[in-house]
Amino acid sequence: MFDFTVTARxxxxxxxxxxxxxxxxxxxxxxxxxxxxxxxxxTPEQLKDINASLVLSNTYxxxxxxxxxxxxxxxxxxxxxxxxxxxxxxxxxxxxxxxAQTRKIDEDGVTFKSHIDGSxxxxxxxxxIGIQENLGADIIMAFDECSDPNDHNYTxxxxxxxxxxxxxxxxxxxxxxQALFGIVQxxxxxxxxxxxxxxxxxLDTSGIAIGGLSVGETKDxxxxxxxxxxxxxxxxxxxxxxxxxxxxxxxxxxxxxxxxFDCVLPTRLARHHSAFxxxxxLNLMNASFARDAxxxxxxxxxxxxxxxxxxxxxxxxxxxxxxxxxxxxxHNLRAxxxxxxxxxxxxxxxxxxxxxxxxxxxxxxxAKRNSSR
Amino acid sequence: MFDFTVTARxxxxxxxxxxxxxxxxxxxxxxxxxxxxxxxxxTPEQLKDINASLVLSNTYxxxxxxxxxxxxxxxxxxxxxxxxxxxxxxxxxxxxxxxAQTRKIDEDGVTFKSHIDGSxxxxxxxxxIGIQENLGADIIMAFDECSDPNDHNYTxxxxxxxxxxxxxxxxxxxxxxQALFGIVQxxxxxxxxxxxxxxxxxLDTSGIAIGGLSVGETKDxxxxxxxxxxxxxxxxxxxxxxxxxxxxxxxxxxxxxxxxFDCVLPTRLARHHSAFxxxxxLNLMNASFARDAxxxxxxxxxxxxxxxxxxxxxxxxxxxxxxxxxxxxxHNLRAxxxxxxxxxxxxxxxxxxxxxxxxxxxxxxxAKRNSSR
Numbered sequence: 001m002f003d004f005t006v007t008a009r010x011x012x013x014x015x016x017x018x019x020x021x022x023x024x025x026x027x028x029x030x031x032x033x034x035x036x037x038x039x040x041x042x043t044p045e046q047l048k049d050i051n052a053s054l055v056l057s058n059t060y061x062x063x064x065x066x067x068x069x070x071x072x073x074x075x076x077x078x079x080x081x082x083x084x085x086x087x088x089x090x091x092x093x094x095x096x097x098x099x100a101q102t103r104k105i106d107e108d109g110v111t112f113k114s115h116i117d118g119s120x121x122x123x124x125x126x127x128x129i130g131i132q133e134n135l136g137a138d139i140i141m142a143f144d145e146c147s148d149p150n151d152h153n154y155t156x157x158x159x160x161x162x163x164x165x166x167x168x169x170x171x172x173x174x175x176x177x178q179a180l181f182g183i184v185q186x187x188x189x190x191x192x193x194x195x196x197x198x199x200x201x202x203l204d205t206s207g208i209a210i211g212g213l214s215v216g217e218t219k220d221x222x223x224x225x226x227x228x229x230x231x232x233x234x235x236x237x238x239x240x241x242x243x244x245x246x247x248x249x250x251x252x253x254x255x256x257x258x259x260x261f262d263c264v265l266p267t268r269l270a271r272h273h274s275a276f277x278x279x280x281x282l283n284l285m286n287a288s289f290a291r292d293a294x295x296x297x298x299x300x301x302x303x304x305x306x307x308x309x310x311x312x313x314x315x316x317x318x319x320x321x322x323x324x325x326x327x328x329x330x331h332n333l334r335a336x337x338x339x340x341x342x343x344x345x346x347x348x349x350x351x352x353x354x355x356x357x358x359x360x361x362x363x364x365x366x367a368k369r370n371s372s373r
Numbered sequence: 374m375f376d377f378t379v380t381a382r383x384x385x386x387x388x389x390x391x392x393x394x395x396x397x398x399x400x401x402x403x404x405x406x407x408x409x410x411x412x413x414x415x416t417p418e419q420l421k422d423i424n425a426s427l428v429l430s431n432t433y434x435x436x437x438x439x440x441x442x443x444x445x446x447x448x449x450x451x452x453x454x455x456x457x458x459x460x461x462x463x464x465x466x467x468x469x470x471x472x473a474q475t476r477k478i479d480e481d482g483v484t485f486k487s488h489i490d491g492s493x494x495x496x497x498x499x500x501x502i503g504i505q506e507n508l509g510a511d512i513i514m515a516f517d518e519c520s521d522p523n524d525h526n527y528t529x530x531x532x533x534x535x536x537x538x539x540x541x542x543x544x545x546x547x548x549x550x551q552a553l554f555g556i557v558q559x560x561x562x563x564x565x566x567x568x569x570x571x572x573x574x575x576l577d578t579s580g581i582a583i584g585g586l587s588v589g590e591t592k593d594x595x596x597x598x599x600x601x602x603x604x605x606x607x608x609x610x611x612x613x614x615x616x617x618x619x620x621x622x623x624x625x626x627x628x629x630x631x632x633x634f635d636c637v638l639p640t641r642l643a644r645h646h647s648a649f650x651x652x653x654x655l656n657l658m659n660a661s662f663a664r665d666a667x668x669x670x671x672x673x674x675x676x677x678x679x680x681x682x683x684x685x686x687x688x689x690x691x692x693x694x695x696x697x698x699x700x701x702x703x704h705n706l707r708a709x710x711x712x713x714x715x716x717x718x719x720x721x722x723x724x725x726x727x728x729x730x731x732x733x734x735x736x737x738x739x740a741k742r743n744s745s746r
Binding site for chain 1: 664694696
């Protein structure tokens with residue numbers, strides 16, 4: 001169980017197979033985010049149809065609603081949300097530190113108030129692992145503290161505490177059918193990132209996550225941190241870059257040896273009418289699409305692009321029809337999943353590095369809204 | 374084209390096959406409503422999956438947004454919304470009379486203000502037919518005036534005008550691939566209903582609609598009007614009871630010789646968390662469902678009931694996840710479509726009349742919210 005086999009390499013980029021109790025993951029992989037036990041506006045059938053393999057869900061949200069004990073009583077998260085493939089849960093740390101209005105951190109854990117009803121709750125490493133064991137995902141995360149990267153002293157304190165919490169998370173884990181990942185922190189400080197990578201790599205975990213990036217630092221800083229961290233990690237464990245990202249970020253991450261990604265971006269953009277397209281990100285509400293008989297992306301194989309015109313999707317958006325969110329979510333997720341399939345093909349074929357400039361030129365457009373629209 | 378063949382009879386109840394350019398309709402049939410060229414929150418694939426055959430769309434809404442000329446330029450409504458089966462459009466009359474804040478009726482037509490932007494528009498019988506020809510549905514409606522059933526003199530004036538407008542609608546029609554239905558009016562007045570039925574039956578149309586019911590009259594009044602109107606209609610034309618209804622209404626309508634129904638009820642209820650179930654209409658937000666591992670309806674064959682628990686759907690509702698609306702819409706529509714399949718089977722087997730008391734007892738529950746919940 002949790003065997004990770006690297007099947008091909010191009011410099012640091014690699015393909016692999018990560019074996020879980022709910023099937024094999026082909027890496028590099030992009031995981032759609034299903035915060036509240038649902039990838040917003042999509043059925044599990046629609047997720048399967050776009051070849052999604054790994055789905056992420058959020059411990060903080062599910063703990064508050066419907067409650068991890070209820071999920072456990074209903075047979076666990078796979079059965080509850082009817083996703084038969086692998087699931088990953090985060091530790092709740094990131095949400096507690098970023099979502100909760102008031103929170104108090106001490107050595108043992110964090111006390112915070114619910115964003116739903118203001119009630120007081122407490123997470124510790126042991127509590128986070130206990131919740132994640134109730135939820136029953138295939139991949140679970142050590143409880144960590146994500147610090148402000150601009151505060152050097154706080155970053156040091158948070159990182160040291162994250163290391164102690166990672167050790168406690170490893171000790172707290174009881175289920176053999178869940179793969180625990182430790183989380184590398186250290187802000188944008190090269191020495192701290194290296195120290196954190198070495199510490200987390202030394203623990204008895206099935207994989208390693210890199211946290212605290214994509215939280216306000218520059219792209220160059222993110223790449224610099226990956227260039228420091230990845231070479232210090234073992235080859236035989238999957239590497240997960242948390243909360244990343246844009247198509248460009250995925251290409252740059254794979255190039256630097258990352259195996260797993262997740263991000264709310266494709267579904268959040270979709271709900272705001274923004275679609276990944278060859279000519280750049282499209283605002284489908286724009287009047288220029290009113291009579292556009294093309295699909296969002298003529299090269300895309302998703303249900304939305306096989307079936308509907310931009311004109312129809314624009315009509316749905318203008319008419320406030322929720323189906324628009326479903327259709328654009330299907331496309332945006334498929335676009336990133338298809339990108340990962342394409343990258344895996346290049347790595348397996350040994351042509352990844354030579355494809356990177358073209359890929360970045362093609363997808364760099366999609367970092368922001370197409371200015372011509 | 375537009376051949377209607379009655380295939381079995383039980384007293385007034387009957388099964389039939391209505392042939393359109395987009396396939397055969399097995400009647401009696403319930404049509405989901407796709408007001409703005411989309412059955413709210415469902416893909417055409419999901420509609421096919423619940424065995425929907427006829428879909429209704431609204432002329433008033435599509436005329437205003439995206440515009441019937443745009444729909445025509447995009448290849449017509451079937452291609453625009455990607456529904457390859459039969460489509461029915463109403464005449465816009467009902468919406469103009471009920472939705473528009475200010476409207477002025479004269480002999481020639483109706484001037485009204487858009488509910489979207491307050492702009493002034495005018496519908497005449499010729500205009501309504503022209504819009505419906507641009508949209509390109511298989512079944513189109515004569516332009517009619519739906520009066521307040523409590524105002525005898527207005528009902529008479531509106532009915533007489535509806536008859537003149539029906540004659541103008543027949544003359545205005547140019548497309549051979551569309552079946553035009555005239556609309557019987559006359560409020561809840563037996564003499565006027567009979568007069569209207571005879572007049573509309575005398576016109577050269579492919580079918581006959583019964584309008585102005587389910588607009589505030591009692592169930593007994595609706596049944597009395599159907600008992601007067603239906604025997605005056607030709608046997609060889611399909612009969613469409615507009616805007617009806619509840620499961621109970623469908624059973625009572627089929628019993629009185631109706632072939633086609635449509636109603637927003639199943640999808641509107643679904644968006645308000647209300648589901649058809651054997652024990653009565655369920656408010657799925659209720660805390661009693663928090664750990665209910667059963668599907669909405671154990672006897673139902675829809676994707677929602679085959680896949681998800683009440684507990685999961687309740688979680689989605691409580692967490693404001695839009696997927697709940699999609700899942701409950703699938704179930705509620707399938708429940709009515711399955712009811713019609715069941716009724717067709719009883720009529721074909723000659724047991725319809727003996728099944729009616731049991732059907733009404735089973736479905737009478739669903740006329741209103743289950744009081745025990």
